[in-house]
Amino acid sequence: MRERRRLRLGILVLVSVVLLGAIPLYFGIRTLSRDPVFNTLDELDVPGWAAAQTVDNVSGSRWCLQDCRLRERTVESERAPEETAGVYEAALRKDGWEPWQVSRCPEQKEKGRYTCWRRDELTLDLWVREPTCAAPPAAGESTVPPSTEASPAAGTCAGSLVSVKVRNAIDDERTRPQPSTDPSLTGEDPFPTFTEDPLEELTRSPS
Structure with a gap:
């Protein structure tokens, strides 16, 4: 009986240790596998109608091996583009993002x-x-089956579509200085244009 009790106690302790270690390990792996930038986007203070459906896509390496990471998010909004853009821009400012006036x-x-x-x-x-x-x-x-009638909302296209792209600044070409097109840096024309015939003085008149 004592051996059975010890065996049961040992099994119970082993199961408890496995469960207590597996749960934090699961959430740890889940946290590491999800890009923290998406967590930041999830925390944007936008109403539910502005994020009716969200699709995330990621490419590249988090440590910029060959290609840096590109995070893309597509969101469907239930309201017009102007109203949707306004709430997203306000949420970005509130979250510490600053408008970036840049060419391209x-x-x-x-x-x-x-x-x-x-x-x-x-x-x-x-x-x-x-x-x-x-x-x-x-x-x-015909868009309507022969035995049915068109619904009142047929042909309408409401709402808006939101696309968000987040990149590392060092991998964004717009953060790099662009080459100057100053004419003074182009040098002299290697093929000068002659306004007069250079052989004119060497031409002899017939005697």
Whole structure:
């Protein structure tokens, strides 16, 4: 009986140690596997309608091995782009981000409202625009089945789409000085233009 009690006690202690160690290990691995930048974005003070659906994507290395990490987040908002952009910009300012007035923001002209931000060692691009709606049907095609009627909301495209890109400042080309195009730095023209014929004086008149 004593041996059985000792065995049961030993098993109970072993199970307790495993459970007490596994739970912190699980949360520790979960914390390390998730990029802390996404945790920061989760803490932005935006209303629920401005973050109806969120999709995150990450690429590159956290330690900038070959390529630095790029964090991308796409969010669906239930309200118009202007109102959505306003609440996101206010939340970024409240969280310590500062507007970044820089050329190539955006890289090319985009529809909607595009702004750039900086905080510590990070840069952030915020793009708010109208959602991508389904393309209209081809000529002769009907969007309504023969035995049904169109719903009142058919053909509408409400809300907005939010894209957030966060990069390390050292990997953002816009933080680097751009080459100057000062004409004084181009040097002399290696192919000078002659205004007169240089052989004119060497031409002999017929005798």
